Structure formats: C-alpha cells, structure tokens
Amino acid sequence: MKYIEKLRNSGLRPTKQRLQICEVLFDTEKTFHFTINNLANKIKKQLNNKISLATIYNTVHAFEKKGYLKQIPINSNQTYFDTNVSDHHHFYDLKEEKLIDLDNSDVGPINILKKVNGKKIKSIEVLVKLED
Amino acid sequence: MKYIEKLRNSGLRPTKQRLQICEVLFDTEKTFHFTINNLANKIKKQLNNKISLATIYNTVHAFEKKGYLKQIPINSNQTYFDTNVSDHHHFYDLKEEKLIDLDNSDVGPINILKKVNGKKIKSIEVLVKLED
DNA sequence: ACACTTATTTAGAATGGTTATAAACTAGAT
DNA sequence: ATCTAGTTTATAACCATTCTAAATAAGTGT
Structure with missing residues (x-):
C-alpha cells in the first residue's frame, strides 16, 4: 500500500x-x-x-x-479544504458557490513591499471573487 | 446628525x-x-x-x-469585518491572530490572466500569513 | 396630533458546523 | 501473547449565527 x-x-x-x-x-x-x-x-x-x-x-x-x-x-x-497543496490561488464563483483553481502562472508575481518586524511571510493567498 | x-x-x-x-x-x-x-x-x-x-x-x-x-x-x-472598505489587502499574524492592513501600494499590481466564461471579477483579495 | 402601515428591535429558541469526552479498540513494541 | 500509547467511535457539548414571533418605532397620509 x-x-x-x-x-x-x-x-x-x-x-x-x-x-x-x-x-x-x-x-x-x-x-x-x-x-x-x-x-x-x-x-x-x-x-x-x-x-x-x-x-x-x-x-x-x-x-x-x-x-x-x-x-x-x-x-x-x-x-x-484543497487536495492541491502546491502554491496556487482561487477564483470563487459567488453565484455557484464554487471554487476554481488559479495556477500561480495565471496570477502575475506578487510583491509584498511592506515588512513586519520579526515576522516572515508563510504564505500568500489570493481570492478572486467572480460575479455574473 | x-x-x-x-x-x-x-x-x-x-x-x-x-x-x-x-x-x-x-x-x-x-x-x-x-x-x-x-x-x-x-x-x-x-x-x-x-x-x-x-x-x-x-x-x-x-x-x-x-x-x-x-x-x-x-x-x-x-x-x-473591516471598517476600511477601500481596496486593500491584509497580513494575518498567525501567532497573535491579528490582522494588519496592507495598502494596495504595498502589494504590487495583480494581474489575473485566466478568464472564466461569462463571469467578471468582483474583487481581488490577498491574505498574507505571517509567522515568526 | 392621530391613526395606520411597514420596518425594526428584541429575547429567546433553534440550527448546524465543529470540538470535547471517555470508553472501546488497534498498531507497534517488548 | 502482553503491554502501552495512539486511534476510533458515538454522543454530548459548544458556540457563532440565524430564526421566530411579539413588541416597538418610524414614516405616511389625514
């Protein structure tokens, strides 16, 4: 197994x-x-x-x-939850209440310019809400 | 009033x-x-x-x-909830369980390259998780 | 000011996803 | 085979949120 x-x-x-x-x-x-x-x-x-x-x-x-x-x-x-644990983002279709994967390549690179003292970035997650 | x-x-x-x-x-x-x-x-x-x-x-x-x-x-x-309704994003400090505002200018422009048929983008929200 | 209609407030009950409990069971080690 | 710590399980408990239906208040017309 x-x-x-x-x-x-x-x-x-x-x-x-x-x-x-x-x-x-x-x-x-x-x-x-x-x-x-x-x-x-x-x-x-x-x-x-x-x-x-x-x-x-x-x-x-x-x-x-x-x-x-x-x-x-x-x-x-x-x-x-998501069985896809790779670095990626989501569309959320508000009407259908459904999630759709967005590859990292579907979202341009994201630059976080602000820093927080003594903290480091663990993850960056983008949620794009869709309407009709 | x-x-x-x-x-x-x-x-x-x-x-x-x-x-x-x-x-x-x-x-x-x-x-x-x-x-x-x-x-x-x-x-x-x-x-x-x-x-x-x-x-x-x-x-x-x-x-x-x-x-x-x-x-x-x-x-x-x-x-x-947020009383700041302007277009902006958030840090989330996992340890302190606290939200911190990220101005739009703190996050580079975000380009969503993928399209979904018949749907338009209502909002783009970025959550940046912070750890020690 | 008054009566009337409709929106709003309210306490408390109901709902429903999630977590806690504690007893029965199982995997792995000796 | 026996032992121990980790798992599973049914059920109860929890708690944020929503529902309910009666009381109250706002707006409108007279």
Missing part, C-alpha cells in the same frame, strides 16, 4: 480509516476542493464501511497539519 | 440603534477590524444602553450589503 509509508514517515499510524481516507482524497486524477460534509458523503458512497464523522475531522486536521491538505481562506459557514 | 442622511439614502431607517452603531464603527480616526463579539463588547463599553445581539448582527449585515463594511476572507470560527 502506497500510503502506509507516507503516513508512518509523518508519525501517523496507518490505520484502516486513514488509508481509506487517503484513497478517497489522493487516488484521483485531479485535485479537488471539499468540505467535511462533502468528504463524508464521498466516503459513504465510495466505501462499504462507515467511518465516524469525528474520525473524518481528526484525519483531515492531521493531514492538514502534515501538509497533505490545505485550508482555503474563504468566508463560508463551512471550512473548505 | 451626520449619519441620518447616509442611512436614509441607503433605504435604511435611521433608528437609534443604527445611529449608535454608526458612531462606534465610523466615529474613529482609524479604521479597524472586528468580529461581532468584539463589536458587541465595544458597544457595551461605549454606550450606556444595551443593543440586542440580534440587532448587532442585523445591522452589520445591512451595512455590509450597503458597502459600509467589508467581510475579510479568513479561516476562523468567527467572521471578521
């Missing part, structure tokens, strides 16, 4: 639930955006056994902390 | 509560960021009378819809 080592190397035990969630998240051709609710439904459809909601929350947070998932900063009642 | 006309022109009745919230929000030298909880506390301190939490929610949302306030896209359990 290709995810066993990945998990072990991160200090996460490769449990059955984590491996199955890995399959749902990472065994896809394309990366995708999801909420916990989305993911829970996907798991229910794709898998025969049940995974507790608490475990899904735990696992998603564990994966995020390890850098296998990214949270997308957006105002919504639900938290959005 | 300077806010009476402003509210009437927006189709909002200038009630005592709305005028008082206007004072707390806009009678300041500098613009600021806040959550509903922040604002409720500020109102409690600054005003002698009580304004219901439901009214604070209603008013903030009404003001946002009219363009007097902006929501800041950020992942948090609470929604952040």
Whole structure:
C-alpha cells in the first residue's frame, strides 16, 4: 500500500480509516476542493464501511497539519479544504458557490513591499471573487 | 446628525440603534477590524444602553450589503469585518491572530490572466500569513 | 396630533458546523 | 501473547449565527 509509508514517515499510524481516507482524497486524477460534509458523503458512497464523522475531522486536521491538505481562506459557514497543496490561488464563483483553481502562472508575481518586524511571510493567498 | 442622511439614502431607517452603531464603527480616526463579539463588547463599553445581539448582527449585515463594511476572507470560527472598505489587502499574524492592513501600494499590481466564461471579477483579495 | 402601515428591535429558541469526552479498540513494541 | 500509547467511535457539548414571533418605532397620509 502506497500510503502506509507516507503516513508512518509523518508519525501517523496507518490505520484502516486513514488509508481509506487517503484513497478517497489522493487516488484521483485531479485535485479537488471539499468540505467535511462533502468528504463524508464521498466516503459513504465510495466505501462499504462507515467511518465516524469525528474520525473524518481528526484525519483531515492531521493531514492538514502534515501538509497533505490545505485550508482555503474563504468566508463560508463551512471550512473548505484543497487536495492541491502546491502554491496556487482561487477564483470563487459567488453565484455557484464554487471554487476554481488559479495556477500561480495565471496570477502575475506578487510583491509584498511592506515588512513586519520579526515576522516572515508563510504564505500568500489570493481570492478572486467572480460575479455574473 | 451626520449619519441620518447616509442611512436614509441607503433605504435604511435611521433608528437609534443604527445611529449608535454608526458612531462606534465610523466615529474613529482609524479604521479597524472586528468580529461581532468584539463589536458587541465595544458597544457595551461605549454606550450606556444595551443593543440586542440580534440587532448587532442585523445591522452589520445591512451595512455590509450597503458597502459600509467589508467581510475579510479568513479561516476562523468567527467572521471578521473591516471598517476600511477601500481596496486593500491584509497580513494575518498567525501567532497573535491579528490582522494588519496592507495598502494596495504595498502589494504590487495583480494581474489575473485566466478568464472564466461569462463571469467578471468582483474583487481581488490577498491574505498574507505571517509567522515568526 | 392621530391613526395606520411597514420596518425594526428584541429575547429567546433553534440550527448546524465543529470540538470535547471517555470508553472501546488497534498498531507497534517488548 | 502482553503491554502501552495512539486511534476510533458515538454522543454530548459548544458556540457563532440565524430564526421566530411579539413588541416597538418610524414614516405616511389625514
């Protein structure tokens, strides 16, 4: 199993639930955006056994902390995650309430001219809201 | 009263509560960021009378819809608002959990090269996360 | 000033995403 | 096989936000 080592190397035990969630998240051709609710439904459809909601929350947070998932900063009642952890940005279609990836090359280089004492930049995230 | 006309022109009745919230929000030298909880506390301190939490929610949302306030896209359990509605961006200090304004001139021009069929760009928001 | 209509305020209940709890279970080590 | 620490689980708790429906206030016409 290709995810066993990945998990072990991160200090996460490769449990059955984590491996199955890995399959749902990472065994896809394309990366995708999801909420916990989305993911829970996907798991229910794709898998025969049940995974507790608490475990899904735990696992998603564990994966995020390890850098296998990214949270997308957006105002919504639900938290959005992205399986694409490469440096990139998002369109947000306000009408459809849908996120669309923006490659880094789709957004010109961003120069932050202001400095904050003793702090360094961890990430730069651009959200482009779309309307009709 | 300077806010009476402003509210009437927006189709909002200038009630005592709305005028008082206007004072707390806009009678300041500098613009600021806040959550509903922040604002409720500020109102409690600054005003002698009580304004219901439901009214604070209603008013903030009404003001946002009219363009007097902006929501800041950020992942948090609470929604952040900004009294600075001009086009600008934010630093987010992860350790202090604090927002810092970034003037548009502090961020180079941003060119979105990708287009989405039939949609136009409503806003471009940049969030720069800071760590130690 | 008065009556009338509609918007607004309000306390409290309801909602719903997320987190906490604590007991049962499992992976990995000895 | 046994032990220990990490995981999973159902369920309760939490808490920001929204809903509800009754009371109040603003605007309008008379």
